[in-house]
Amino acid sequence: MSPAQIEREAIRLFSEKTYPLVGMRDISDAVELLPGSLYVHITSKEDLLLKIVERGIGIYLSALTPIVESEKPAQDRIRDVISSYLRLLDANLDITKIAMFQWRYLNGENLASILELRDQIDGLFVRVVTDGIAAGEFNSVRHPHVVAISLVGLLSSTAQWYSVQGALSADDIAEQLSDIVLGGLTG
Amino acid sequence: MSPAQIEREAIRLFSEKTYPLVGMRDISDAVELLPGSLYVHITSKEDLLLKIVERGIGIYLSALTPIVESEKPAQDRIRDVISSYLRLLDANLDITKIAMFQWRYLNGENLASILELRDQIDGLFVRVVTDGIAAGEFNSVRHPHVVAISLVGLLSSTAQWYSVQGALSADDIAEQLSDIVLGGLTG
DNA sequence: CCTACCGATCGGTAGG
DNA sequence: CCTACCGATCGGTAGG
Numbered sequence: 001m002s003p004a005q006i007e008r009e010a011i012r013l014f015s016e017k018t019y020p021l022v023g024m025r026d027i028s029d030a031v032e033l034l035p036g037s038l039y040v041h042i043t044s045k046e047d048l049l050l051k052i053v054e055r056g057i058g059i060y061l062s063a064l065t066p067i068v069e070s071e072k073p074a075q076d077r078i079r080d081v082i083s084s085y086l087r088l089l090d091a092n093l094d095i096t097k098i099a100m101f102q103w104r105y106l107n108g109e110n111l112a113s114i115l116e117l118r119d120q121i122d123g124l125f126v127r128v129v130t131d132g133i134a135a136g137e138f139n140s141v142r143h144p145h146v147v148a149i150s151l152v153g154l155l156s157s158t159a160q161w162y163s164v165q166g167a168l169s170a171d172d173i174a175e176q177l178s179d180i181v182l183g184g185l186t187g
Numbered sequence: 188m189s190p191a192q193i194e195r196e197a198i199r200l201f202s203e204k205t206y207p208l209v210g211m212r213d214i215s216d217a218v219e220l221l222p223g224s225l226y227v228h229i230t231s232k233e234d235l236l237l238k239i240v241e242r243g244i245g246i247y248l249s250a251l252t253p254i255v256e257s258e259k260p261a262q263d264r265i266r267d268v269i270s271s272y273l274r275l276l277d278a279n280l281d282i283t284k285i286a287m288f289q290w291r292y293l294n295g296e297n298l299a300s301i302l303e304l305r306d307q308i309d310g311l312f313v314r315v316v317t318d319g320i321a322a323g324e325f326n327s328v329r330h331p332h333v334v335a336i337s338l339v340g341l342l343s344s345t346a347q348w349y350s351v352q353g354a355l356s357a358d359d360i361a362e363q364l365s366d367i368v369l370g371g372l373t374g
Numbered sequence: 375c376c377t378a379c380c381g382a383t384c385g386g387t388a389g390g
Numbered sequence: 391c392c393t394a395c396c397g398a399t400c401g402g403t404a405g406g
Contacts, residue, residue, distance in 0.1 A: 036392075157337070176333050182371075
């Protein structure tokens, strides 16, 4: 048994039932250990969640940061961010649901450290939106921050209805959303 | 003591800490009753959540349905739906957070009945989007359903960052979002 | 609406 | 990694 296997089952269970509704006994059953034996491998239930959320947000931060920091026009960066986001969602649906919606169950320092990571995500979207406006690619807009975090909200919400074996591929959805979003930002 | 007062405190507590993290003893403390005495007024914790979620979704359904069913151009209806949504959010922030995000804690028939209400909400947005395309007001689009539920997702997500005493009014935000969304749908 | 309490379950630990 | 168990808390009820 390894911490990674425990984390794997915890991701499955947290994404299915949400953190407070998953007992340590659910996790220990899934990895065929007795409840107390979990603590050989992990520190606490909350620490398990923390690591999952950190890794989940990290997946998005590490993929999207170089896209936003690239030299491309903002329009291309928006398109790349959206298609990258949807591909990551397809490949990481369970951990994404936890990272985007269940960080609220963290407390104290754990919560504070995750809020910083979330701010980094928001910052990426603010940056590409304001870059596009500054470059004259996007319409000037009264509240660029509202536009940016609404885009984050739109993309986050896809995790609630996206299905890996659904009729629409991640690329189909990304193309559809990019067209609409870029139409709204330009012209 | 009335069921309405219990519901009022439950809304405050559920929106602040989420349903599973609120104990019946938290609620009974808030209304200055002993835990067991709550059950003179309510049936169960889950029934309390059910009624809150039903009422919360009902607020949006009853306001948005006549807007979507009006004879106005789809563009005007989109603008009206967005501004109405933000005004309702401002006036009902706590119950909105519960109605939009905490229905997941319902089970069985309770969950099923709420999923029907949620489908009605989605249906309103699908309708106004497809109407606008049919009328030639909006660009033809490969997946109108994706556009519609993404708009629902965007609006739902506002409950997670909107603050009643924030720098931006609900009307400011609605105007900003309408401009972007209509820009994306038209032209 | 209170008194008094129920069985179940929770996250977690001591000691081996 | 198991045995055995901890105190705390959970939603809810019987009887008055």
